[in-house]
Amino acid sequence: MKATITFLGTLIALVAGTNSAYAADVTARDIAAVLHRADGTTPLDLSGRDLEGLDLSGIDFKKTRLEGAKMFGVNLSNSNLAGADLSEAKLDRVNIIGARFDGADLSKISMLRPATTETRGAATGIGAPSFVAANLSGAKLFGQLSRVDFSNANFEGASLAPFSRTGFIEDLFRTEMEGAKLDGANFRAADLTYVSFRYASLRGADLRNAKLLHADLSRVDLTDADLTGADVSEADFDGAILSGAKGLDELANRSSARNLAPRTN
Numbered sequence: 001m002k003a004t005i006t007f008l009g010t011l012i013a014l015v016a017g018t019n020s021a022y023a024a025d026v027t028a029r030d031i032a033a034v035l036h037r038a039d040g041t042t043p044l045d046l047s048g049r050d051l052e053g054l055d056l057s058g059i060d061f062k063k064t065r066l067e068g069a070k071m072f073g074v075n076l077s078n079s080n081l082a083g084a085d086l087s088e089a090k091l092d093r094v095n096i097i098g099a100r101f102d103g104a105d106l107s108k109i110s111m112l113r114p115a116t117t118e119t120r121g122a123a124t125g126i127g128a129p130s131f132v133a134a135n136l137s138g139a140k141l142f143g144q145l146s147r148v149d150f151s152n153a154n155f156e157g158a159s160l161a162p163f164s165r166t167g168f169i170e171d172l173f174r175t176e177m178e179g180a181k182l183d184g185a186n187f188r189a190a191d192l193t194y195v196s197f198r199y200a201s202l203r204g205a206d207l208r209n210a211k212l213l214h215a216d217l218s219r220v221d222l223t224d225a226d227l228t229g230a231d232v233s234e235a236d237f238d239g240a241i242l243s244g245a246k247g248l249d250e251l252a253n254r255s256s257a258r259n260l261a262p263r264t265n
């Protein structure tokens with residue numbers, strides 16, 4: 001028997017107290033009640049569930065399985081989703097202020113325009129979510145992600161590029177990761193078109209074959225980063241720290257990049 005607390009069985013026993021077919025819509029109170037009683041050794045299974053609009057703030061999800069869950073507009077502020085499986089979940093417009101996703105599986109998710117800080121443009125990272133060592137491979141992300149901690153996160157094949165001029169974008173036309181912690185992150189073959197990394201730390205990051213078209217890398221710390229094969233067409237390197245960076249002579253469209261020193265040979 002799999003060591004997984006199935007959603008139906010556990011929730012029926014807790015809420016209905018019977019073995020009858022589950023008919024009621026899931027509520028935030030139901031989920032919180034089950035997780036409160038969980039011992040953390042066997043994860044709750046909410047895979048594929050429709051949780052749209054629920055207030056799930058301040059909850060310890062204890063590695064819950066949320067694979068493919070529909071979570072549009074869910075309030076996850078100050079919740080602990082470290083180690084949770086959210087692969088292929090729909091997380092557009094979620095509130096993740098103060099939430100932890102460290103080590104979570106977020107591969108192939110959609111996270112468009114999440115709320116990440118109390119005030120856009122705040123000077124510090126207070127209240128920002130954490131994605132340390134999270135798996136965001138193949139994910140679609142767009143929005144205000146400044147001062148978020150993505151240290152050692154995996155963005156391989158992910159897209160952070162704009163997707164239209166209407167809808168979610170509103171006044172924000174590019175993904176902002178300004179001042180973000182991205183040391184050791186894997187952006188290999190990721191689409192980072194128009195992303196603003198101003199003042200971010202990308203020390204030791206893997207940017208091989210990434211698309212950095214029109215990206216803003218002003219004042220970014222790229223110490224020991226690997227940019228081999230990255231497309232830097234119209235990217236701005238004003239004041240960027242490139243000490244020990246690899247692949248600078250193997251950049252695609254290097255001649256059109258701004259504020260980048262000429263080739264060394």
